[in-house]
Amino acid sequence: MTATTPPTPIRVGALAPLTPPGWTEAGRHLLAGLEFAVREVNASGGIAGRPLELLVRDTAADPERAAAAVTELAALGVAAVAGEYHSVVARAAAARAEAVGVPFLCSSAVLDTLTEEPAGWVARLPPAQSHGWRTYADFLLAEGRSRVAVAIQPSVYWAAGTGILRERLAARGGSLVELDANALGPSALCDALVAHGATALLLLTGQPDPAVPLVRAVRSDPRLAELLIGAPAGQPEFAGWAAALGADGAGIPFLRYLPARPGPLGARVGRELAAVLGEAPSFVAYEGWDTVTVLAELFRAQGTDRAAVAAAWPHVAVEGSRGPVRFERVPGIGVWQWAWAPVQVVDRDPADPDAFRVLLQR
Numbered sequence: 106m107t108a109t110t111p112p113t114p115i116r117v118g119a120l121a122p123l124t125p126p127g128w129t130e131a132g133r134h135l136l137a138g139l140e141f142a143v144r145e146v147n148a149s150g151g152i153a154g155r156p157l158e159l160l161v162r163d164t165a166a167d168p169e170r171a172a173a174a175v176t177e178l179a180a181l182g183v184a185a186v187a188g189e190y191h192s193v194v195a196r197a198a199a200a201r202a203e204a205v206g207v208p209f210l211c212s213s214a215v216l217d218t219l220t221e222e223p224a225g226w227v228a229r230l231p232p233a234q235s236h237g238w239r240t241y242a243d244f245l246l247a248e249g250r251s252r253v254a255v256a257i258q259p260s261v262y263w264a265a266g267t268g269i270l271r272e273r274l275a276a277r278g279g280s281l282v283e284l285d286a287n288a289l290g291p292s293a294l295c296d297a298l299v300a301h302g303a304t305a306l307l308l309l310t311g312q313p314d315p316a317v318p319l320v321r322a323v324r325s326d327p328r329l330a331e332l333l334i335g336a337p338a339g340q341p342e343f344a345g346w347a348a349a350l351g352a353d354g355a356g357i358p359f360l361r362y363l364p365a366r367p368g369p370l371g372a373r374v375g376r377e378l379a380a381v382l383g384e385a386p387s388f389v390a391y392e393g394w395d396t397v398t399v400l401a402e403l404f405r406a407q408g409t410d411r412a413a414v415a416a417a418w419p420h421v422a423v424e425g426s427r428g429p430v431r432f433e434r435v436p437g438i439g440v441w442q443w444a445w446a447p448v449q450v451v452d453r454d455p456a457d458p459d460a461f462r463v464l465l466q467r
Contacts, residue, residue: 112151112154112155112156113155114155114156114157114158115151115152115155115156115157115158115184115404115409116158116159116160116181116182116183116184117143117157117158117159117160117183117184117185117186117187117397117400118159118160118162118174118175118178118179118181118183118185118186118187118188118207119136119139119159119160119161119162119186119187119188120162120164120171120174120175120186120187120188120189120194120195120198121133121135121136121139121161121162121163121164121188121189121190122163122164122165122166122189122190122191122194123136123161123163123164123165124163124165125165125166126165126166126311127163127164127165127166127167127190127191127194128166128190128191128312130343130344130345130387131190131213131343131387131389132163132190133382134343134382134386134387134389134390134393135188135189135190135212135213135389135390135392135393136161136188136393137378137381137382137386137390137393138212138378138386138389138390138391138392138393138394138395138396138397139159139187139188139212139393139394139396139397140159140381140393141374141377141378141381141393141394142393142394142395142396142397142398142401143157143158143159143397146397146398146401152401152404152405153405157397157401160178160181160183162174162177162178164189164191164194164198166191166194167194168193168194168196168197168198169197171189171194171195171197171198171201172197172198172200172201174198175198175201175202175205175207175209176201176205178207179202179205179206179207183207184208184400184404184409184411184414185207185208185209185210185400185403185411185414186198186202186207186208186209186210187209187210187211187212187396187397187400188211188212188213188393188396189211189212189213189214190212190213190214190389191214191262192214192215192216192219192234192261192262193216193260193261193262194214195211195213195214195216195219196214196216196218196219196220196261198211199211199219199220199224199227199440200220200221202226202227203220203224203225203226203227206226206411206412207226207411208226208227208228208403208411208414208415208418209226209227209228210227210228210229210230210396210399210400211227211228211229211230211231211440212230212231212389212392212393212395212396213230213231213389213392213393214229214231215231215232215233215234215237216233216234216261216262216265217233217234217235217265217437217438218265218439219438219439219440220439220440221439222439223439224439224440224441225415225416226411226415227439227440227441228418228432228440228441228442228443229438229440229441229442229443230392230395230396230399230425230430230443230446231362231392231443231446232362232443232444232445232446232448233435233437233438233442234262234265234266234269235269235437236445236448237337237360237362237448238266238269238270238273238337238360239269239273240360240448240450240465240467241270241335241337241358241360241450242269242270242273242274242279243273243465244358244450244464244465245274245279245305245333245335246274246277246279247465248333249304250304250305250333251274251277251278251279251280251304252279252280252301252302252303252304252305253270253274253279253280253281253282253303253304253305253306253307254281254282254283254284254297254298254301254303254305254306254307255267255270255281255282255283255284255306255307255309256284256286256289256294256306256307256308256309256310256315256319257283257284257285257286257309257310258286258287258309258310258311258315259287260309262338263309263310266309266337266338267281267283267309270307270337282301282303284297284298286309286310286315286319287315291315291318291319291321291322291323292322294319294322295322295323295326295328295329298323298329298332299328299329303332304331304332304333305332305333305334305335306319306323306329306332306333306334306335307334307335307336307337308320308334308335308336308338308340308357309337309338312340312345312346313345313346313349316336316340317346317349317350320334320350320353320354320357321350321353324353333358334356334357335357335358335359336357336358336359337358337359337360338359338360339359339360339361339388340359341354341357341359341452341453342359342361342387342388342389342451343387344384346453347453347458347459351458352455352458354453354458355452355453355454355455355458356452356453356455357452357453358450358451358452358464359450359451359452360448360449360450360451361387361388361449361451362388362391362392362427362446362447362448362449363388363391363427363447363449364427364428364447364466365447365449365463365466367426367427368428370424370425370426371391371426371427374391374394374426375391375426378390378391378394388427391426391427394425394426395423395425395426395427395430398423398425398426398430399421399423399425399430400414402421402423403417403421406420406421418432418441419432419433419434419441427446427447428446428447430443431443447466447467448466448467449463449464449465449466449467450463450464450465451463451464452464
């Protein structure tokens with residue numbers, strides 16, 4: 106390299122759902138967090154003078170597209186792959202990363218079985234679904250909501266969540282009934298809720314459809330005035346939910362992965378992300394920032410040799426925006442796992458749907 110030759114960038118592949126049918130709001134927040142962290146690393150001199158460069162690929166919630174992107178990115182020489190929000194998509198990306206031998210740090214997908222077999226190339230920042238959804242079941246029981254119905258669409262992710270909820274509820278005397286959100290229209294689903302005597306309805310569905318019409322139908326049915334609507338997967342986190350439903354979208358508890366109070370680093374990152382996004386950052390944006398921060402630390406310590414980076418998962422220790430990040434092996438989880446990111450049950454405040462109330466913190 107001569108004095109006039111710029112240093113070779115360290116390339117990182119970034120996966121995110123940026124077009125439909127992917128959850129594009131989540132993808133936008135995830136990418137904002139990734140990109141902002143890259144800018145910060147580069148502004149501070151990069152990695153031993155080498156800048157980070159993101160190679161972004163839109164998964165559009167398509168597992169095959171994500172797997173193909175990992176193959177492409179590996180061939181382009183990325184030091185690691187990062188990102189993804191949808192669990193079934195991240196699972197395909199993780200399998201391909203393991204097969205081709207490229208480190209994959211999953212930013213935001215929670216499915217327990219992210220890989221079918223124990224993986225050495227894959228690590229994950231968000232808590233496993235079983236951890237978060239058991240917390241959500243405990244919240245329901247503490248609220249006296251023991252007769253739970255789920256409006257569900259076919260999906261490995263929704264099915265896994267249903268199994269977690271059913272087991273946790275049954276162990277404490279509760280029950281769960283599944284209602285097919287594709288077969289039942291909003292009116293028929295309301296009739297089924299009345300017939301089952303449900304005290305809570307959980308939306309295990311896509312957003313805005315059919316989640317938004319279901320919420321409107323339940324809210325307008327006087328027979329269901331006392332029914333709690335919940336959305337453990339976090340649909341109400343994003344501004345599109347409030348824009349679509351207004352006051353009807355408030356009071357619907359969901360899971361998010363933030364501490365009760367941010368530390369100085371988290372507060373600064375939150376302010377900067379808000380300026381980038383033009384709105385309050387979701388927990389997904391923080392996950393994006395933490396992802397790049399972890400990878401940058403690995404590159405500083407290990408260089409860009411892929412095998413060395415993957416071997417260092419259990420040795421990394423980084424101050425993330427939501428607390429100290431360390432990876433370990435968790436029983437039943439096949440990837441290197443941050444155990445655990447903070448977990449909240451939150452809803453939009455009925456008195457101010459643009460504000461959030463923390464109902465449970467773990």
